[in-house]
Amino acid sequence: MQSKDTYTIGEAAKMIGSTVKTIRYYDEIELLKPSSHTEGGHRLYTAKDLWRLELISTLRYLNFSIQDIRNLISGETGITEALDLQIEALEVQVGTLNSMISILRQAKQYESESASDAGQSLRYITGLVDSLSANVEKRKQFVSAKMEESRILEGVPQEWRVSFFHFFDKYIMKENKLSARQTLAWNELQELISDPGYLADLARCELPFFSMVHHPQVRAEDWVRKMEEIRIRTTTALEQQWPAGSPAVQAVVQDFVMMYASSEQSGDEEAFFRKQARYMLNSVTERILRFNKLCTILNPESSVVVDGVSLLMDGMRHRLGQLDRTQTESL
Template sequence: MDDNELYPIGDVARRTGLSVSAIRYYSDAGVIAPTGVTEAGYRLYDVRAIARLELIRTLRDLDATLDDIRQMIDGETSLHDLLATHLELVERQERDLRARRAVLRTLVKQGGTAAQVTLMHKLVSMPDEERERLVDDFWNEVGEDLDVPPGFVERLRTMRPSLPEDPTAAQLEAWIELADLLRGEEFRGAVRSYLRDTYGTFPGRRMAAAPVWDFIHEEGAKVGEEIVEAYRSGLPAASPRAQELVVRMANASAEAVGGQATAESRERLATAFLLVEEIQREDSHEEARYDATHGRYLSLVAVINGTPPAGDEEGPELFAWIAAALRASAR
């Protein structure tokens, strides 16, 4: 293509993919002027005008307005600034569409009503401050005069949802479900009842005490990961490595409550693990109750925060393995 050659509007239309009427429209609107005109009044364009028309088509495809394009061509706005502005617009539209998708998917699953449409749109567009207030109201009601160890509800309260600035559809759907649950009296009552029954009496009450709870979720969690890894590897419970791990766990557990582990205490701990194994094998009701109450809260919070918890795939077999390793270490 010759830089100095002038091309009729039909050729320009074929080169740019614009219609002849669109090129005339941009010319009449003052966005791009023809380079020349024939004696018969036909418009002519050089390669620079064709390049600008191709850019105009691209920008229009990105929903840039004629005023935006005119300002850029006139030098009032740089191409970079124009593109940055429209990138921000497209990203905002993408977030809005993602939110709508989450609402629609939830409504389709639930067979939603008109009232639910309004509610779910409100939940998705809820400001951060209102989300925080909803979570605080939930824990305030759940924890009011709850007969559990001091500070326990406050520790549970720290595990809360934090919806990111640019959430995925899955995070939005999880937030919709959680927010709907948090607002419901039935869910609040069910969580309160579960926590009272589980952590208001022995042995849960002892587990909920600050030293033991901190051990379970800090030092105990570290050695627990090693124990799970050893179990998954097929290591025999009576092996020296398995005994070393459970002894470390027993020692750290005893230190957390100001005691010292002995062979007798490891035997008692083994009995406790076997009791937990038996409960897990025979009492599916409590597991289902957890999954429907506090467990559901925690799983949704994990999805919203982008940190889904690892599933407990081992089940009661792991507790039996730990008990066997503890008894081997106590001999």
């Protein structure tokens, strides 16, 4: 028997302006399950359920993804962070649409001002898109030229320069043909790489790498192999959803940080870890984070690297917190 304080799926759909099919889908994916069922197995929703359904409908209207909504409702993502992420996503979409509209308007003007056939007009549109979307080699040349101009890699042997660009070339500069959204990200990334402030941030962030290069404990190719092993282990941790404080993640964090230690520094692992981890964490600026975000837009597959670095950073914070607490308790 249905309580007067509950509503059928049809009543719920009507009250929030949705459809039975949509509400049933939210149940199937476990985004929002009904509080109870009738003896016949029909879904029943409470007033609290209706409020959540209306919230979900509102967030979907604002273009939040199902996963974003799930994270927000569960509390995994804070409201301010969720709003900031969605604002940024929509701003990217607006920029992408404006870029596409500009191309279409130029093509329309070309068509109206010339006596070209359809083939020529279509080639003109293709040319416009190609002029905005640089291929992989052009993008690599741009980045390489900017690095040379900044002199960040001055004095770095060629084999270590290849190591420096390894993840960038392998995971970011992978797509050959950029979409409109990716072109917008590439344009912003070019501005960022041309910014002296970002280049200074990059030099400071990569100082441990440059210091290690001048006193290498391993060969450049071995360094790349070890970094790839770190990437594989962090990717596994992300897939298994292991927390930053888990033994597996902490083992990766330890190995990652100690890769930068010289043979002398390895003698006191704790002291080196404290100094190195704090430096790494403090050298990550908003410009560095923005660069990483743009890279994931240029090639979504690069998120395995960016997310892996974030997990390592969280792991460092956890370990430093533990070391600080142990030190305090010993006093």
